[in-house]
Amino acid sequence: MSKLLPLLVGATAIALVFPSAFERYRANLVSEGEVERLDSPRPVVEAALPPATGRTVRLEAGADGHFRTLARFDGRNEDVMIxxxxxxxxxxxxxxxxxxxRVGPSDFVYRAQTAQGSVxxxxxxxxxxxxxxxxxxxxxxxxxxxxxxxxxxxxxSFLKRLARFQAEGGRLTLSQ
Incomplete structure (x- = not known):
């Protein structure tokens, strides 16, 4: 330990007397009018689940030509028509x-045009x-x-977010 102490004191003295290489480099950049730039770190992307892709559903048209199926709304089943x-x-x-x-009476602020009229x-x-x-x-x-x-x-509002939806020959394909 006693041999190491003079070496550390000497290295510290030299570091204090002479400017560091970084300080000289920075002084050169400033004197030459260049702007020092740093690359931004890559943004962190947080996601609970990766986007689902490659999922497909094929529906057959009913006798009336409409496509009906069972959908799940937050885990609850509901019959729907596309x-x-x-x-x-x-x-x-x-x-x-x-x-x-949950919607209350004060939430009905829009008018929608349906087959039965305005509602x-x-x-x-x-x-x-x-x-x-x-x-x-x-x-x-x-x-x-x-x-x-x-x-x-x-x-x-559902269909336009799919990668593809296509009706052909009495069959509807929904692809994510």
């Missing part, structure tokens, strides 16, 4: 209550909406005051 003419997933107040969506509507969100393996999160839904459309409509 409707590309509906801007949102649309359902009546009773269905909304059954599926755990008051409220916007809500479903945390997880799935048809078989096809699963989306935070899907906007429109709750129609009263009975609504009778059948819950799976509209474009």
């Amino acid at each position: 409707d590309t003419g509906a801007t949102y997933v649309a359902l009546g107040e009773d269905a909304a209550r059954r599926l755990g969506l 008051r509507a409220a916007l809500a969100s479903v945390r997880r909406l799935s048809i078989g393996p096809v699963e989306l999160f935070d899907v906007d839904v429109m709750v129609l005051q009263g009975q609504g459309p009778g059948t819950t409509l799976l509209g474009m």
Whole structure:
């Protein structure tokens, strides 16, 4: 230890007397008018689940030509009819209550045009909406005051978020 102490004292003295290589480098950059840049660190991406891809569901048209299936709204089953003419997933107040969506009288601030005419509507969100393996999160839904459309409509607020949906030959393919 006694042999190491003079060596440490000497190294400390030399470091104090002479500027460091970093200080000389920085002084050169400033005197030459260059701007010193540092690369930003890569952003951290947080995700609970990786996005699901490659999931597909094929539906057969019913005798009336419509595509009907069972969907899961936050874990609760609901019969739905696919409707590309509906801007949102649309359902009546009773269905909304059954599926755990909470909307009150003051939430009905919108007007929606349905096959039965104009009706008051409220916007809500479903945390997880799935048809078989096809699963989306935070899907906007429109709750129609009263009975609504009778059948819950799976509209474009769900369909447009898929990688692809295509109807051909009496079969509808939904791909994530």
